Structures are given as structure tokens and as C-alpha cells.
Amino acid sequence: MLLLQIPATIIIEKIGSRKALILGTTFATIQIIMMIFINNFTFLVIAYFMSAFGNAIKDIARNTLLYDSTKICNGKNSFANINAKGSSLSNALSAVTSICAGCLFVINPYIPLVLSSCISILAVIIAYRFEEVEIEKTKETTISESVKDVKQCFKFIMKSKRLKSLFLFTSIFGGVLMMISTYEKKLLTDLQVAPQYFGIIFAILTLVQSFSIVYQDKIHNTFKNKTLAMISIPIFLSFIITGIVAKLNLNFSFTIIIVMFAFFIHHFFRGPYWVLEDKYVTNFTTTNIRAKILSTSNLTKNVGEIVISFLGGLLLEFYSTSTAYLIIGMVGVTVILLVLKYMKKRIGLNPEEYDKKDIEYKE
Numbered sequence: 001m002l003l004l005q006i007p008a009t010i011i012i013e014k015i016g017s018r019k020a021l022i023l024g025t026t027f028a029t030i031q032i033i034m035m036i037f038i039n040n041f042t043f044l045v046i047a048y049f050m051s052a053f054g055n056a057i058k059d060i061a062r063n064t065l066l067y068d069s070t071k072i073c074n075g076k077n078s079f080a081n082i083n084a085k086g087s088s089l090s091n092a093l094s095a096v097t098s099i100c101a102g103c104l105f106v107i108n109p110y111i112p113l114v115l116s117s118c119i120s121i122l123a124v125i126i127a128y129r130f131e132e133v134e135i136e137k138t139k140e141t142t143i144s145e146s147v148k149d150v151k152q153c154f155k156f157i158m159k160s161k162r163l164k165s166l167f168l169f170t171s172i173f174g175g176v177l178m179m180i181s182t183y184e185k186k187l188l189t190d191l192q193v194a195p196q197y198f199g200i201i202f203a204i205l206t207l208v209q210s211f212s213i214v215y216q217d218k219i220h221n222t223f224k225n226k227t228l229a230m231i232s233i234p235i236f237l238s239f240i241i242t243g244i245v246a247k248l249n250l251n252f253s254f255t256i257i258i259v260m261f262a263f264f265i266h267h268f269f270r271g272p273y274w275v276l277e278d279k280y281v282t283n284f285t286t287t288n289i290r291a292k293i294l295s296t297s298n299l300t301k302n303v304g305e306i307v308i309s310f311l312g313g314l315l316l317e318f319y320s321t322s323t324a325y326l327i328i329g330m331v332g333v334t335v336i337l338l339v340l341k342y343m344k345k346r347i348g349l350n351p352e353e354y355d356k357k358d359i360e361y362k363e
Helices: 005-015 017-037 041-070 079-107 110-129 143-159 161-190 195-213 216-247 252-282 287-318 321-343
Strands: none
Touching: 005 017, 005 041, 005 287, 017 041, 017 110, 041 079, 041 252, 041 287, 079 110, 079 195, 079 216, 079 252, 143 161, 143 287, 161 195, 161 216, 161 252, 161 287, 161 321, 195 252, 216 252, 216 321, 252 287, 287 321
16 A cells, blocks of 8 residues: 555545545455455455555545535534544444444354355445536646656645645554554453454444544534544553553453453544544645545555554564553654644644645645
8 A cells, every 4th residue: 555655646636526535445345355255465466456546545535525525514414523423434334344243253254255245245336426516727747747747745734734744644643543452452462352253342342433533623613623632542541551461460350340441541532633633634635636535644644654553563472462562552642742732733733734745745
């Protein structure tokens, strides 16, 4: 996905958000169908390439299409609120289907793949039935001109203090959120929680995210430019609590209750963060640069995930999961406070307080 971000951006620029969404969802569908028939490593690599390319395209295209569809809307029909509703429903369905998939896998491992293929095909049909949003027409460009245009936009992004500081935060914090999912499963294993309960536990945590996502607008309106601090700091504190309690070898029931409470805090704030991140990244964007900014955001998050996942895995080579949790929590809260301090004069300002070169892209 990291390598395919720029090609995905060029494709979206050339064919438009609707067609790109159809293409990306089709690639993702092909990957699922291929998993049913794969019997060697080469085809497995091809399948995951299709998945990576499909996700790189559709993760950008769905946001650009939704943003263009709602840019004149406010309140409950705004980009952030509709994105939140979709994410909330997605998380709720994910919780239900993960449990169903586990049960069906026991009956026959192919049943979840066949059903996933059917649902993914349905998603392609839904994407096909969307209408392209009417935007200002631009002249036809060649591939080389598109590449040049993308390079020019990236130069603007690298000069924007607002975007650079925002991407710094998302790469670090987003990387930690992606990596910590592995830690959660590892910790439950260390605590000798029976594997059959994993699906139920993570289904409940996914439902917590589904519930909390719908409050993203209230969180933003309440905390304004302190929103990212109010989301990130409690999550890192929950890691510290998890590490301390797991290390103390207390009563099993008490340990599980406190660990589940810390997991609850993490997932409660995790849900709204992804929606608010999309909102902040697309603020002040125009049709000409929106896809490139989303692509750069995804690229930096992928880099952050790679680096932090490597460091997180390295920690587990030398320390127990509980100690690693404690280290990530303490180091993470220190780093994120420094990043938030750096962001203070660069993000969350009123539009008139920004330097024009930070928010206005000129071709």
C-alpha cells in the first residue's frame, strides 16, 4: 500500500472518484475470491498485491467522493457526520460478522470466504450505482502531466506547516493504534484467557468503537483545538494502566476487569479518532488537491505503522508483553505531548490565523 499510494492517486485523478471506487473495490473482491482457490505462494503474493492496490485506491476514492457529495452540507449531513455513521455501522457489522465467521469456519473454512466474496461483490454493485459528483471540468491530461501535477502538490504539502505537523501526529499515533492490536491479543494469551473468548471480547470492543464514533462531532465541538490531545493522552494512559496491572500478578479476575477497562478506554477513543482524522486532513482542501493530500496522509501513516510495528515487535523480543505495554505507554505519552506542543501554533487555528501558503494550493 505504501508503494502504491502515488499510482492510486494518479488513477483517481485520471478516471474520477466513482470509477476509482468501483476499480478499487473490484480489486479487493478479486483478492477474496482468489483466496478460495490459492494453492501456492506465488498466487498468494498476487492476491495480496490486488488487495493492497484495491485498498490504496478505494481508501482515497471513498473519501473524495463523499467529500464532494457533502461539501455544501452542514450538521447531520456533513462529511464528518455521514462518515461517522458509516464507520459506526461498519464496526457494528464487523463485530457481528467476526463472531459468525468464527462459527462458520469450524463447520467449513471456505464458508466465510464465499460469503465475504458475495458481500464484496455487492459492494462493487453499490459503488457502480453511485453517480459521479459534478465538479468543475478540467482538461484531459497525459500520465506524465499527472505525475508532474502530483509532484507539485506534494511540494505544497511539504511547505505547509499545518499539514506537516498533522501528518507527524497521524503517522505516530496511527502507527501505535495499528500496532497495539497485536499487543492486545498477545496480552490476553499471556493472561491465559481461553482462545474461544477472543472473538467475543474483540466483538464487544468493536461495538464500543461503533457506539463512540457517533459522538465524534460532540467531542470536536467540546474540545475544539484540544481534541487530539483529549483523544491521544487517555489512550496512552490506558496502555500504562494495562502494563502496570498485568505486571503485578494480582488476582486473575481483578486483573482481567482492569485490563478490560483499559481496553474499553482505548477503543472508546479509538473509534472517533479515525473519523476526526479524515475530517482534519480534508479541511481547507479543494478538488484539485484533495486526493493527493489523502494519499500523502495514507503514505505517512503506512511509514509510521511500519516503523512502530518494527519497534513494537523488537520490544517483545526482549521484554514481556506487560513491560512492553508500559514502555509504549510512557514513551508514547512523552512523545505525543512533544508533538502536541509542536502542533499548538500550527493546527486548530481560525482560518484567518493561518499563513495562506499553509492552506491555499495554487497551481
